[in-house]
Amino acid sequence: MFLPVIASFIFISVSLISAGINGELSSPPNPSEGNGNVELQHVLSQLQELQSKFDVQQQENSQLQTTINQLLSNLNQLQTTALQLQTNVGQLQAVVASQNATISTLENQSTSSMQTKLDALESSQNASFRNLQTSFANIQDRVTELDDVNMELRSTLSKSQDIQHEAMTIQGNVTDFLCEHFTHSNISVTGNVTAGTAVIRGRDWTYGDQDGHDHVRGVVMDKHTPPGLKYVHWDNGLENIYRVGYAGGFDLYYYYPDVLGKFRHVICPN
Structure with missing residues (x-):
């Protein structure tokens, strides 16, 4: 104002x-005066x-x-601030009124109603606790069963390893026997074969009827070849070089008619 x-x-x-x-x-003054x-x-x-x-x-x-x-x-700013304060006061008054109403509602609730709610909550918690105890007991039983199964598996694995070791021993004995008694059987030919040895097509044969046909005899020739390879002359007159261990391949078997259809899986070490 x-x-x-x-x-x-x-x-x-x-x-x-x-x-x-x-x-x-x-x-103005008069100059004449x-x-x-x-x-x-x-x-x-x-x-x-x-x-x-x-x-x-x-x-x-x-x-x-x-x-x-x-x-x-400054007066305008003070007036704006006063209006904001009035708004805040109104909001606070509304919050206080709401809180008073809530307090009044809580005060009006009877003690028996609150006790009923507490009893229901306690009962629910007790039931949940009993369920947890039951679940824990079941888990313990399952753990015991798994321990038993684990022991059985360990025992079975040990027996399997023993059986596998025995099988490998028996297979080695069979291989040694065959290689010792059937020097010219249809066992796969290895790189130390000598010239003049009779042979037929072997397990890794991939040359069609180059030898004439299956079970036709050929003879290892005395020709110089790289390690793992040998020249063979077939009865049909053809000659070629074949694998006797080169790159893991074995194209020839030893020729021995009496054991022709047996022991094709055996490869002698020497």
């Missing part, structure tokens, strides 16, 4: 000063003094107007 009053006061002061200056100038030049100089001096005062007053008025504008801006 006081800001408009200050502004009015400033306006009146400026108006009065301007009126004084105009009054001084409205009746007395010493006119002296009076004129005096008037001019007063006029300059009044002008200086007017300029100072104008500067002060400008500063005062700036201050008034700042105060008005």
